[in-house]
Amino acid sequence: MIRIAVRSALGSLLAAIVGVLAVAVVSIRWVFPQVVPDEFSLDLAARTLRSPSTHDALVSGTVLSIAVTLIALTLAWPAARALARSSGGGQGLVVAIMFLPSIVPSVGLAMGISVGLLNLGVDGSMGAVILAHLVPAVPYAVAILTATLMRYDHRLDLQAATLGATPLQVLRHVTLPQIRAGLVAAAALTFVVSWSQYLLTLLAGSGRVITPTMLLFNATAGGNPVVIATLALLVTVPVIVLVSFASGSPENGSDDGRVST
């Protein structure tokens, strides 16, 4: 009973959030007491989506978040393997470092990182924003991959190696198929962390690297409600798709309720 209440509370909040945005996207005239808009049209939403600024933001946001995801996963993989296998011996220090970006107030973190990039002379570039995003993104990748690898039976790797498989073959035919779900979850959620950043993108990119999330923030200052709702959906829909991928994996929805984040 209570579980249904919790589910319906969160569910209706999310449904209301997506629903209101979806209705706002098509509303031309929506006078106060009306629950449904008086006039509908897709024109302005379509024009917003087709505009060069939206197109550019979508391209740079996607490229940025994919790059951050790939780099974060590559860096996180060996670390997660070590963390999942061993205990003690510097492990505490690494975990503490991974906590750092969550504990340092995000305004201070963004200001400090942007000054660092400025000192390196690379601020305002795509590379600078990628570097900046790695700071909050890598800990997510490490956490999810470590949780995944902790549940993986490493004796399978040894067995395959004993039977003559090369390290690459072990990885391709034994390890990866077993942990695919966790890997997908790590990739999806790391992408989402990067995709969601506003302040870090603004400061590290000196306002020159524009993502959909930044476009949305800028539009809220006096923008047209239809444009704002369209951009909000543009930012939210990929996240819904990716989270569905991530929580659709059997590991995450298994009986014991283990989650990877």
Added chain:
Amino acid sequence: MTGLLTIRRRSLGQLARSPMATTAPVAAVVGLGAGYALVEGVGASFGFGAPVAGVPIGLDAYRRVLASPTFWESACFSLWIAVASTVLGVGGGTMISWWWVSRPGRIRRIDLWLVNLTVSIPHVAWAVALLALLTQSGFVARMAAAAGVLDRPDQFPVFFADSAGLGIIAHLATKELAFVTLVTLPLATLRARHAVTTAETLGATRSQRFRLVFLPTIAPALLPATAVVFAFALGSYEAPALLGGQRPRTLSVVALEYFRDSDLTRRADAFAVSTILGVVVLAVVGALWLVGRSSVRPTRRADR
């Protein structure tokens, strides 16, 4: 010294596979990024470093910031928002975990999906959606009007740009509630469920099961989550910038305004404000660590 000798004795291949070498890249990226931001920020607040070149070294920035007429107003507003949203988020998240543990049956995939989604939707989009729902002419007000509860928009409570920061608290609390649920769930379902059932069999009351079994079992996840959630609420920018008004403003909004000022002395002020925020977070993290030391130990001992 002994460490050095050990390293020399090892072959290079072994060294490359050692836990230290494999975790070094992530530790470097995250540690250098966040650590540099921290050192640079604290230094700049005292007038050190290139970002505040020409600003005299000393406590001037702190004097200016603390003497500003709106500082204490902003500090109280920030603390109120951080404490209120942390209490609601941690309390709500703990209750959801408890409900899931104390009921029989598995956790549905849709529940996890909902919680995951609430955590993951970008803050800017979440704030925009809350505005669409909760402004005086928003969707909820229209539903209330349709139900005959109110006639005019101004009869609906003000949630945004208000002096209590209700909209900001609602934003942070909903996101944090889902985060705390997600972080405590593994311990809750893997360890607490079994322990709670055992306690029930042994005759523990519902409140005893919650206080003496459930809370200590999830404490190793709950306490760090509380620290993260508090730090996030205190330092977050998007929600207070989008949902707050001109006065009072949170310290995070004030810090960013100072930072983007063309006057470099203002930049030192920005870092002074963010250093003050950091000190508050440090105090809270320290307090939670002390709580953790006294509350977590008995469960660990019982584990062995």
